[in-house]
Amino acid sequence: MTAHRFPYVQVDPSLGDASALPYMPITLTNGQQKIGASALVHSGAALNVLPYNLGIQLGVVWEQQTVPVALSGNLAASEARALLLTGQVADFLPVRLAFAWSRSNNVPVILGQVNFFMNFDVCFFRAQLLYEIRRAGSTED
Amino acid sequence: MTLNELLPSLHALPRADKLRLIQLLAADVASEDGIAGANGDTTYPVWSPHEALDGAATLLRVLEQEKAAS
Numbered sequence: 001m002t003a004h005r006f007p008y009v010q011v012d013p014s015l016g017d018a019s020a021l022p023y024m025p026i027t028l029t030n031g032q033q034k035i036g037a038s039a040l041v042h043s044g045a046a047l048n049v050l051p052y053n054l055g056i057q058l059g060v061v062w063e064q065q066t067v068p069v070a071l072s073g074n075l076a077a078s079e080a081r082a083l084l085l086t087g088q089v090a091d092f093l094p095v096r097l098a099f100a101w102s103r104s105n106n107v108p109v110i111l112g113q114v115n116f117f118m119n120f121d122v123c124f125f126r127a128q129l130l131y132e133i134r135r136a137g138s139t140e141d
Numbered sequence: 142m143t144l145n146e147l148l149p150s151l152h153a154l155p156r157a158d159k160l161r162l163i164q165l166l167a168a169d170v171a172s173e174d175g176i177a178g179a180n181g182d183t184t185y186p187v188w189s190p191h192e193a194l195d196g197a198a199t200l201l202r203v204l205e206q207e208k209a210a211s
Contacts (some may be wrong), residue, residue, distance in 0.1 A: 045190050047197040067203055069196040073189055080196070082203045094154070098200035100190065112190065114197035115204060 045112030078104035
């Protein structure tokens, strides 16, 4: 697969397209543990973020993650630690993704510049409520 | 008190208070109409690590360390 298009998702149907955001299905794997998640593709985010409960569901032990990650904004109120997972989007080959694993559950899965956007080229077509993803460097249609 | 009686006082308000009044009235009308929406008493968090550049550098370093170890 060279490119895949995803629809925007209305997170609040009562607000219609005003609440449409690029949430994307992704499968995250840690060893033998695997879960499906809906992740916000966020070009303005400096890094990937994982909420606490998803890390727990993946069998990750907080105390065993020893590298602190400094976050910003509202996220700065919660401690975060570096966590490496494998992520698979659509039929693309799995990639290694580094997350700031937050101690908070009050945050979505965020796919940001480091390192989701380093692995995938993303083009947003907001007017059409679509966005397109392809592996970085791929020039095929 | 009627609107006509209030108007001189409203016009005399500072700019910030006028904006605050607009927000309060809009929230009142929305509330009366049963419309859920933004109002001046609610905080809407923005979960965006847009300036977490140090954290991003940390993640890159962890990725490189894993790659070097494999």
